[in-house]
Amino acid sequence: MDFIRNFPLFTIVLSLFSGVLCYLLKGKTARRYTILYECVLVVLTGCVLYYTITTGEPFTYTMGEFPAPWGNEIRAGVLEAMLALVFLIVMLCSILSGFRFVDADLDESKVNLYYTLVNLMTAALMSIVWTNDLFTGYVFLEILTLTSCGILIVREIGRTTLAAVRYMILNLLGSGLFLLGVVLLYDLTGHLLMVPMQHTVAELAADPAVMPILSISTGILTIGLAIKSGLFPFHYWMPDTYGWATPTSASLLSSLVSKAYIFLLIKTYYRAIGIDVVMRMPLRNILLVLGMIGIVAGSVQAIHADNINKMIAYSSAAQVGYIYMGIGLGGTAGYTAAIFHIITHAVTKSVLFMTTPRLAEVSGDSLKFKTLQGSALRNRDAGFYFLLGALSMIGIPIFAGFSSKIQFGLAAVEAHSGVRLILVMTVLALSSMLNAIYFIRTLIRIYSDPEQKLRREDIRRHHRLGYNLPMGLLCGINVYLGLFSPAVLELIHRGLEMFG
Numbered sequence: 001m002d003f004i005r006n007f008p009l010f011t012i013v014l015s016l017f018s019g020v021l022c023y024l025l026k027g028k029t030a031r032r033y034t035i036l037y038e039c040v041l042v043v044l045t046g047c048v049l050y051y052t053i054t055t056g057e058p059f060t061y062t063m064g065e066f067p068a069p070w071g072n073e074i075r076a077g078v079l080e081a082m083l084a085l086v087f088l089i090v091m092l093c094s095i096l097s098g099f100r101f102v103d104a105d106l107d108e109s110k111v112n113l114y115y116t117l118v119n120l121m122t123a124a125l126m127s128i129v130w131t132n133d134l135f136t137g138y139v140f141l142e143i144l145t146l147t148s149c150g151i152l153i154v155r156e157i158g159r160t161t162l163a164a165v166r167y168m169i170l171n172l173l174g175s176g177l178f179l180l181g182v183v184l185l186y187d188l189t190g191h192l193l194m195v196p197m198q199h200t201v202a203e204l205a206a207d208p209a210v211m212p213i214l215s216i217s218t219g220i221l222t223i224g225l226a227i228k229s230g231l232f233p234f235h236y237w238m239p240d241t242y243g244w245a246t247p248t249s250a251s252l253l254s255s256l257v258s259k260a261y262i263f264l265l266i267k268t269y270y271r272a273i274g275i276d277v278v279m280r281m282p283l284r285n286i287l288l289v290l291g292m293i294g295i296v297a298g299s300v301q302a303i304h305a306d307n308i309n310k311m312i313a314y315s316s317a318a319q320v321g322y323i324y325m326g327i328g329l330g331g332t333a334g335y336t337a338a339i340f341h342i343i344t345h346a347v348t349k350s351v352l353f354m355t356t357p358r359l360a361e362v363s364g365d366s367l368k369f370k371t372l373q374g375s376a377l378r379n380r381d382a383g384f385y386f387l388l389g390a391l392s393m394i395g396i397p398i399f400a401g402f403s404s405k406i407q408f409g410l411a412a413v414e415a416h417s418g419v420r421l422i423l424v425m426t427v428l429a430l431s432s433m434l435n436a437i438y439f440i441r442t443l444i445r446i447y448s449d450p451e452q453k454l455r456r457e458d459i460r461r462h463h464r465l466g467y468n469l470p471m472g473l474l475c476g477i478n479v480y481l482g483l484f485s486p487a488v489l490e491l492i493h494r495g496l497e498m499f500g
Contacts, residue, residue, distance in 0.1 A: 259323075
């Protein structure tokens, strides 16, 4: 069983190796290899999750057996293993359900390059999840930024180039701020490994004169990751980025990349700075306010969108606001709700972004609402999966979105009273109403055909296993998260305890 302790490293090394290999393969071969090796990673990560649950203890893998400060560490606990498993499943399902659009949107000579970038992105995601070193986290943040821009710009149309440039500029700004925060913390503590840094920060925080410096360092680091993940008011890159990318890219960027940045922030708070020290900083109140504003602003902008992908993109900005609101609420309940919503959003947004192109292709290849009338009747599979995803986003019981919103409400009750509690509950109620407005409006549009223009030759159904199997799996996970959320929440709670 101890051999399983090597598996987190294997997920990183195998992804790096696969990125180089796919560049040497032809497009279809690269795709088949990527699907196969992603399945292998799912199995490896599942073994790590099982191992950490059964042993009840996290483990640390020291790279090269060198001690700090020269050594590097990989750490695996229940929370890291669960997030890695969810990320890999969403990655695999996005590739399986969207490869046909990759082949259609990209020049044939660049398909293998696309899967090279996807594999390197997987390596960056796994490294961010497993790393126990802040500087390693920064290195793979940059790799994640470059690969994210790559899977955008590889679709050679003017709007994707513009979106990639805007995305690159904002993400480099965020990376620079994150690095500045890491440098300041290193200057204060003399450590880059998270656990030694946390011990030193705890000693420094005992001096009230040092707390402002710690707050500034942590704040700079937080702003960098907030820009990269799209917290209000840094979310304006989302509509073009998600709206013009090929469907697989939109799914990966919205479901995984932005969530990896937030998970690194949570890990930094818990393991590098110490959650008790963070709770003493005014930063959490700022995140709470910005998160609540982001929820409402993103939802309002989604209502005014005239394009279904832009609507989902603005909805993603609102969902990022939920996660930061959970972080701002603080406490075990707040962070548990935030991490549960990371999982919920990753699964649900992938379903939505992988259904909209199939609704568009039976509507004149247009994502405009006015052309999508009756599209769910022309492609019933895609319409059904969009329906399930939309119901989850609205917060209908039995779906993951309902359980997630309940957790935020419970976290607010546990953490606050008075004005803050009223504000959080008001935002939750208002956001649910706004979600219902734009998702129900969209469902009515795609399921109605008042002019009866639905003709037999217009109907295109896709019963291919490569689409229905991954979409069915993601929808099944969504329902599981809704019906059996206590089991998942218990694992998250155990993972946070292991973070300490």
